[in-house]
Amino acid sequence: MSLLHALSVSPGSGEPIYRQLMDQIRRLAAGGQLQPGSEMPSVRELAQALAVNPMTVSKVYSLLELEGVLLRRRGLGMQVADQGAATHGQDERLALLRGTLQRAALEAKQLELEPAAVLALLQQLLEEKP
Amino acid sequence: MSLLHALSVSPGSGEPIYRQLMDQIRRLAAGGQLQPGSEMPSVRELAQALAVNPMTVSKVYSLLELEGVLLRRRGLGMQVADQGAATHGQDERLALLRGTLQRAALEAKQLELEPAAVLALLQQLLEEKP
């Protein structure tokens, strides 16, 4: 899997770019798609791929190092930490998705949508290819 | 229904407050929970209830007036416009939820979660009382 393709940002979405990236990297680590010891793209590589400033990516890497998700190795590139990439159990991973699902549920209620229709659409989206 | 209780903001969520409010009001209008001709709370009322600045609420109201969702009436308070509150069909309302569900689906995939588990949790959240 090329991490450069797995990560994306929506600059106009209203959420800061650095947060989007942090969230995504956390999820990939929790889901086991980032293996302990594997190399992260360099700040310059990722910044170029995403068309953002290298210092923005550096900020992401710094904050994730503080969380224990990544290991910083100046001159060598960042690495996925053992702790950070420990694949979590399904319940823990579901808990990471809970916030987004709560938001979806709230929006569905504001829109007065039937649960069955909402669940059908989500199922369709879950089954689509990336 | 008290609109003051139906609206909320999460200031630390990373999404601008004014966008959160606009999104919510749009959804309530599309879902028929805001009736044409009904009164919106004053900018001061809503600002106080949400602990934000009145000019922030005024910005929301101005932008929604540009969209045709609200009608501005200086000195009289804002009103829900006819066009804005036209209850949309289910397909149109589902389309308004699609963005959030796509995000949820993407996050579930990043977390390597089984669709069945995701759908079960969303169903539970949809059935919970507000």
Added chain:
DNA sequence: TATGCTGTATTGGTTGATTAATACACTAGA
């Protein structure tokens, strides 16, 4: 008219996010 509400205009300020540009320290390989 006065009062109390309504939304708006305006000025000035703060904060967070993002960026450009430059330079430094570190690593690996030739």
Added chain:
DNA sequence: TCTAGTGTATTAATCAACCAATACAGCATA
């Protein structure tokens, strides 16, 4: 040693979001 990469530090600037404070114009009521 030099080169080419690595992440970091630093300065300065811009922009969006948000705010406080004040005042104005409009509306309704007494």
